Amino acid sequence: MRGMGNMQGMMKKMQKMQKEMMEAQEALNQQQFEGTAGGGMVKVLMNGQREVLEVNLDESVVDPEDIEMLQDLIVVATNEALKKVEETTASTMGKFTQGLNLPF
Template identity: 90%
Template sequence: MRGMGNMQGMMKKMQKMQKEMMEAQEALNAQQFEGSAGGGVVKVIINGQREILEVNLDESVVDPEDIEMLQDLIVVATNDALKKVEETTNSTMGKFTQGLNLPF
């Protein structure tokens, strides 16, 4: 009979942890992250679900003669924002999955 109490307690702890994980993931998904390149002339804003919300370009970076540079800057800014999402996700969700080797 005593083992059942331990099992119920463990189940309650798991349910609580699952609820906390879901709340943390929802908060991450709603958060916005900004990546930039070229000293801030290109900015990309994404959310925690890795969806691009905005791309902001300074007029000075728009040169019809050098489209490749602008494309490169957009890629760099996007990757910068994605890196910030990844780092924040790892630090936030890592406390729940520590040692479990689970995907987010």
């Protein structure tokens, strides 16, 4: 019977951890992350679900003669915002998987 008590206790801990993970993921999904390029002339706002919410362009960066530069700046700002999402997700969710030796 002693093993059943340990198993039951372990299941409760796992359920608690699962609930905490879900809450942490929901909090991450609600966070907003900003990436910038061109000294802040291009800003991309993204949520924790990796959805682009806004793209803000300074008027001075909009040059019809140089669309490629603007496209490059948008890509850089988007990738920066995405990197911030990934880093925050890894540090937040990593505490739940620490020491579990899970394959990635």
